[in-house]
Amino acid sequence: MVSKSLLKRFKSLDAHAKTLDDFRVRTATGGTVTMISFVIIIVLSLFELFRYLTPTMHSEIMVDGGKQEKLPISFDITFPHLPCYMLSLDIMDESGEQISEYEHDVYKERLDSSGKPILKEKSEGRNSHQDLSNNAAQLAMENGENQPEDYCGPCYGANVAGETDPCCNTCADVQRAYADMGWSANPDNFEQCVKENWKEKTNAQSREGCRMHGTLSVNKIRGNFHFSSGRAFNQGGTHIHDMSSFLHNQFNQNFMHEIHHLQFGTHEYQAHLQKRTKLKSIINPLDKTKWGNMDAAMMYQYFLKIVASEFDFLTGKQVRTFQYSVSKQDQVVTPRGGLPGVFFMLDHSPMRVLYSETRPTLGSLLTSLCAIVGGVFSVAQIVDNILYTAEKISKQRKTM
Structure with missing residues (x-):
């Protein structure tokens, strides 16, 4: 009983609640936004890595x-x-x-x-x-x-x-x-x-x-x-x-x-x-x-x-x-x-x-990479929601 109650308490701390597969909706626009997001993440990460490897001069x-x-x-x-x-x-x-x-x-x-x-x-x-x-x-x-x-x-x-x-x-x-x-x-x-x-x-x-x-x-x-x-x-x-x-x-x-x-x-x-x-x-x-x-x-x-x-x-x-x-x-x-x-x-x-x-520290490089990944996915989520909502409204108008 103690172990189950402790497990429930840990579950209540989960900040990343999962939606059920039955309620997930996958669309072509969502796939496109995801691919574009991955490309942007790779490009920005390469720029950040290049900046880390290239020393700069301060006077x-x-x-x-x-x-x-x-x-x-x-x-x-x-x-x-x-x-x-x-x-x-x-x-x-x-x-x-x-x-x-x-x-x-x-x-x-x-x-x-x-x-x-x-x-x-x-x-x-x-x-x-x-x-x-x-x-x-x-x-x-x-x-x-x-x-x-x-x-x-x-x-x-x-x-x-x-x-x-x-x-x-x-x-x-x-x-x-x-x-x-x-x-x-x-x-x-x-x-x-x-x-x-x-x-x-x-x-x-x-x-x-x-x-x-x-x-x-x-x-x-x-x-x-x-x-x-x-x-x-x-x-x-x-x-x-x-x-x-x-x-x-x-x-x-x-x-x-x-x-x-x-x-x-x-x-x-x-x-x-x-x-x-x-x-x-x-x-x-x-x-x-x-x-x-x-x-x-x-x-x-x-x-x-x-x-x-x-x-x-x-x-x-x-x-x-x-x-x-x-x-x-x-x-x-x-x-x-x-x-x-x-x-x-x-x-x-x-x-x-x-x-x-x-040269930037390794910690600053990792922080920048995390910011790139999180920021791109957050913006991509907003864009995907806008496109998905617009697509639903368009379909509703056609059925009427």
């Missing part, structure tokens, strides 16, 4: 404290009307550090008048000046028939690294020594340059263009890196370029340029971002930018605002890279100031954007 902004780190820069720029032997790259920052003619991990590629590559070469060091004309000059000096083994060329009054009796065996050595002294060099007056046919070689390349690409590593403070003409030197604390050969050229040389690529951060970080996120890669606003005119005395300036960005992935890997915005202006260089060239002015934001990769 927040915080103060950036990484002021001591280095900023990697990757660039690829073409100057169609400026030969490689004349093009130089220099770096300056507000700490006072100046790196003239930076060539470490930087490639120069000579281009003919139609823009096709002639020769690609890589500099071996920061002040090596190993462009094609200098390589040819060095070989000429080494293989010259009348050149003694102990030859020590004059530096014409210039000191080299504080040496008492410096040797300048090539035209490039003399020009470098003069640049270090802050003097203007005329290769026509140097024995080494005459022997190496420097003037003929430079004239032969004067109608060429140059593509410069590679990577830089600069201090993460305000500063600039710029492309200009001639060798740079410091005079009275001022950064100066010897522009005489550029401004008085007869070959319409200028700083018209095309930026194929300019990126802050390493390629490894970008590759990881492409695999893990829908960002594909950080957008670089200056990619595929063309700018300039045929005027030689032009200064092109890009003002870049750089924001550090950090990505935290579910795998535990952290990726730190940089995004930037840009504004630009150009101006005609006058005797009062300015320097022909292309300047990238770097300014760093004190904020950092943190992107965190997240």
